[in-house]
Amino acid sequence: MxxxxxxxxxxxxxxxxxxxxxxxxxxxxxxxxxxxxxxxxxxxxxxxxxxxxxxxxxxxxxxxxxxxxxxxxxxxxxxxxxxxxxxxxxxxxAKTPKAINDLNLFPYYDNYVKLANLEHKILVKNGVLKPKNVAFVGSGPMPLTSLVLAMNHMKFTHFDNYDFDEKANSLARKIVASDVELEKRMKFVTKDVMEVKEKLGEYDCIFLAALVGMNKEKKVKVLGNVRKYMKEGGILLVRSVKGPRAFLYPVVEERELVGFEVLDIFHPTDEVVNSIILVRKPIF
Structure with a gap:
């Protein structure tokens, strides 16, 4: 075809x-x-x-x-x-001499750079300027968003990357190990986000990858667990999709973000696939 x-x-x-x-x-x-x-x-x-x-x-x-x-x-x-x-x-x-310099070999690297740039711009627009601690849930073996943010936008931020696959985390660690400064600020935790509780309260900002929670029921459960344990005033960035992009990734509806204050929603119209939904846990 x-x-x-x-x-x-x-x-x-x-x-x-x-x-x-x-x-x-x-x-x-x-x-x-x-x-x-x-x-x-x-x-x-x-x-x-x-x-x-x-x-x-x-x-x-x-x-x-x-x-x-x-x-x-x-x-x-x-x-x-x-x-x-x-x-x-x-x-x-991970096998190249300076792996961190070879990220652009990944076929969709430019798309991730664009998405990370967009996400950072939206965070800054909504007052999230220099977060001390950030969590990325669903980081995978190529944690490109975390890497782009850490190297280009959040140069003093500590990142905890969560993925339930130890093989993915092991490969990601090898890539990060090629940069001494980055390795100090970037950790990889092998855990299902549903098992992460009080630790979520330590983060100023949490990113939720598009493929965490592959259907509505699971996505709502993940959102509920994150909301329960994240700190008041904390920021959550959720990736979603709109229109035909919903054949590629799950959709997150506004009504599913119960208990959150919606700050911003951005739907791309270019080759970037994911929409960005920025929410905050209210301060009571």
């Missing part, structure tokens, strides 16, 4: 055409023997991302149940493929 480009359309892609093409790609991806990086895997997921970042007014809440189930299946496949891609590149980069 040829990749549909924005230039192919005068305004936006009709919802029914988008859904039809996404379902064709879902069928092809579902038949793959492996989601490990390969020419075929990379081509299919590139087509999917290009398609889902086109202008489209679709609201996935309006999809029938059968398509909702396929959408959830596709999000899981995307998450698995993303994890395998990160593992492959993290394993490779």
């Amino acid at each position: 040829a990749s549909l480009q924005i230039s192919d359309l005068e305004t936006e892609i009709p919802s029914d055409l988008l859904v039809s093409r996404v379902m064709q790609l879902h069928a092809s991806i579902s038949k793959l023997e492996s989601l490990r990086p390969s020419k075929q895997v990379n081509t299919l997921f590139t087509q999917l991302v290009n398609l889902c970042t086109l202008p489209c007014s679709i609201d996935v809440k309006d999809l029938p149940q059968e398509l909702q189930a396929k959408r959830e299946s596709l999000i899981i496949l995307c998450g698995q493929a993303e994890g395998l891609l990160e593992l492959e590149f993290s394993s490779f980069i």
